[in-house]
Amino acid sequence: MIKRYKVxxxxxxxxxxxLSHAMCANVAFEYCNMxxxxxxxxxxxPADVAFLIAIPxxxxxxxxxxxxxxxxxxxxxxx
Numbered sequence: 001m002i003k004r005y006k007v008x009x010x011x012x013x014x015x016x017x018x019l020s021h022a023m024c025a026n027v028a029f030e031y032c033n034m035x036x037x038x039x040x041x042x043x044x045x046p047a048d049v050a051f052l053i054a055i056p057x058x059x060x061x062x063x064x065x066x067x068x069x070x071x072x073x074x075x076x077x078x079x
Contacts, residue, residue: 005075009068016064023057 030050037043 009071012064012068019060
């Protein structure tokens with residue numbers, strides 16, 4: 001039973017870390033894309049708009065690590 005909680009905690013930790021790294025890569029790419037678009041393609045929105053992409057990632061990260069904390073506390077109670 002405890003082994004299952006440990007595996008679930010590791011899985012959701014990996015999911016949270018993957019989302020974190022994917023968020024950084026995606027936001028950085030879109031920010032650079034916006035800078036290019038402003039300079040050469042005539043975009044009117046500021047480059048900071050690219051940071052709005054981070055919102056869904058942040059929700060996923062918070063949920064993932066929230067599940068990890070819940071599982072961790074539940075595994076401590078079941079001992």
